[in-house]
Amino acid sequence: MLVTLVSWLVGLAAAYLAVGLVFAVAFVTRGAGRVDPVAAHGTWGFRLAILPGCAALWPLLARRWARGERAPVERTPHRDAAGPAEGAP
Amino acid sequence: MGLEYRAVGWNRQKKLYDLTLAAAVAVYLAAFVGVGLALKPNATAETLLIRAFGTAAFALLHVILSIGPLCRLSPRFLPLLYNRRHLGVTMFFLGLAHAALSIVQFHLFGDVNPLVSVFTSNAHYGDVADFPFQPLGLAALVVLFLMAATSHDFWLHNLTAPTWKALHMGVYVAYGLLVMHVALGALQAERSPLYVVLVGAGLAWVLGLHLYAAGREAARDRAGVGPAAGEEVGDGFVDVCAVDEIPDARARVVCAAGERVAIYRYGGRLAAVSSVCQHQNGPLGEGRVIDGCITCPWHGYQYVPETGESPPPFTERVPTFPVRVRDGRVQLDPRPRPAGRPAGSCSVKGAP
Structure with missing residues (x-):
């Protein structure tokens, strides 16, 4: 029973990471620059460095890439109290 | 966040930091295996390596967890904070080596x-x-992987600093898991009380240091607002302190609008900005004015005092606060201005 349950969970995690790895290769070569313009000119060392994180957090990046969204502006008590930054969309 | 992304933004300090780290890890691993072979000649190389990597990762985690509170207690420790992420990545790889060898030896x-x-x-x-x-x-290793994998500035920018920091608070979850991993694993197999004492001392050090630093910081927050703290003096401004209480090129930190505000004095003028650096939410109020810019003590990100904006071509910016001087006392409007809308500055003599 335990072996079956754990086997199923390990398989699920492996599938998640396999999809993530395929996505990550596409993202670091094409998508990163769309989501974050600074990344468009990133070195190959940089792309390799973010690849594991892209594989792990692929649903977040896939959604942002698909919707054409940019990185959000951080939220702090002062930014919330001040309202949108000048020039913000 | 800079002008382009590289794998590592190398400079002399980072190279020195990483060389020291690599040398320390190499010496520790060699010494552990060497002493282990001398004390237990029958131990296999795999067992010694598993323990060497595991203890190195666990010890390094204590160092990593100590850096934050030590920096809050004294700026002398700030050089350790500068490249702390490389310590974290190194610790992850040590833990990974420990886990991989253990799985090979016991489960493959x-x-x-x-x-x-x-x-x-x-x-x-x-x-x-x-x-x-x-x-x-293994659960701790997954948490440490997430942290190591998101350690690049790309993730800081794309997750935003508050979310990134919340994710990296997972280090405390990893630490708790590892203490239990060690207590239920290695400590059960060892007969010597020395290991129990070492793990207990490490736990007491980490907990004690965090509690002490938090207490000191809370006391500093209370003291920072001055005797007339929060007393409204007209036009929505509140009294903060006497002008002379702020040293040149330094800040007075007060709490307003739910967060710390840094009121900087520089070249006969005063300006106030949110004390939260956009890079890693570092304490801008504990920095200095260098080359006319407020400089974060953590990684050197800079902001023009009057505008709260990084000098071109950089694009970081923080909210600002109107500040004025009346009868030799600094007064602050605690309503922040949006990042990019300068609140300006005033003369320490009270003129605009």
């Missing part, structure tokens, strides 16, 4: 998938004394 040659075997070889999940310790270590 059975009938069950090695990863499944980690969770099922000991199924006493309802027994506190015999609770499976290996899944705890």
